[in-house]
Every structure is written in C-alpha cells, then in structure tokens.
Amino acid sequence: EQPVDPYPQNDANAGAQPFDGQAMWRAFHEADGVSRIVDEAIDLSQSDPHISDIFRNRDLVRLRRTLKEQFCYILNGGCHYSGRTMQAAHKDMGIQTADMGALVEHLQAAMRHEHISYRAQNRLLAKLAPMKRTVVKQ
Numbered sequence: 001e002q003p004v005d006p007y008p009q010n011d012a013n014a015g016a017q018p019f020d021g022q023a024m025w026r027a028f029h030e031a032d033g034v035s036r037i038v039d040e041a042i043d044l045s046q047s048d049p050h051i052s053d054i055f056r057n058r059d060l061v062r063l064r065r066t067l068k069e070q071f072c073y074i075l076n077g078g079c080h081y082s083g084r085t086m087q088a089a090h091k092d093m094g095i096q097t098a099d100m101g102a103l104v105e106h107l108q109a110a111m112r113h114e115h116i117s118y119r120a121q122n123r124l125l126a127k128l129a130p131m132k133r134t135v136v137k138q
C-alpha cells in the first residue's frame with residue numbers, strides 16, 4: 001500500500017450511517033464474508049473491459065483494505081473507517097453513471113456467490129446508492 005496525502009480520519013468519511021444491531025453483519029458472514037465479497041467485486045471490476053481502465057495504476061491494496069473497512073463499518077461489524085471521503089477518493093476520475101452500474105453488478109455477483117440474502121443485499125445497496133451523486137463525474 002502506498003502513502004497518501006494526509007487527511008482527517010473520521011467514520012463520517014464512510015458516507016453512510018451504520019445499521020443497528022448485528023443482523024446485517026451476520027447476514028454478510030462477518031469479516032470473512034465481507035473480505036471475499038470485496039475481493040471478488042474488485043477482481044471482477046479490474047477484469048471488466050468496460051471499467052478496467054479506471055482501476056489501472058491505482059492502489060488496489062489500499063482500495064481492498066479501505067472498502068472492507070467501509071463495509072464493516074456500515075454493516076455495524078465494529079470497524080472504524082480510516083479512508084478518505086467518497087468525494088476525495090473519486091475526484092477527477094471521470095466516473096460515469098454506466099461505470100457505477102457496472103461496479104454495482106459486480107458487487108451483486110460477489111454477494112450472490114457468497115449466498116447473501118436478497119433482502120440483505122438490497123439493504124446494503126440502499127446505503128451505497130446515495131453516494132452515486134458524489135462518485136459520478138465531479
């Protein structure tokens with residue numbers, strides 16, 4: 001993982017409030033499940049010709065770590081999110097609506113392969129959906 005310019009670390013940078021209770025964390029099979037889902041979603045994105053360019057020459061070690069933290073935080077798995085805001089992380093990347101759609105499809109495939117219930121999948125996706133306006137072309 002490469003160093004980045006200093007920034008204030010805060011759970012608020014995760015861009016969503018965590019769920020209450022342990023149900024969602026358990027529904028995602030806790031840390032091992034989230035780790036498998038994030039790794040597969042990134043692998044699929046990296047090898048998808050529609051969006052692979054966006055992931056070239058990026059620090060995917062850091063992305064895997066911070067995305068797992070972000071999901072753990074949102075699923076109320078007891079993590080703190082140490083990454084940057086969604087605005088700072090995706091600034092000047094030129095991400096379009098279709099890129100977001102592709103990423104969500106890969107995340108859905110990864111959740112399906114982990115046998116996450118559709119209800120739990122959709123509850124997580126509903127937390128991520130409002131972030132579209134900060135991630136897509138700024």
Ligand code: HEM
Nearest residue numbers: 051054055058059066067083084089099100103128131135
């Ligand atoms: C709700 C949607 C999204 C979430 C929750 C999300 C989450 C994150 C997180 C946590 C980081 C790392 C922050 C840090 O380094 O401090 C990150 C970076 C990144 N994201 Fe996203 N992301 C989203 C959408 C997208 C989309 C649609 C793409 C492209 C198709 C994308 C591509 C990337 C890339 C390439 C990086 C690495 C940037 C770098 O090297 O600095 N993200 N994202």
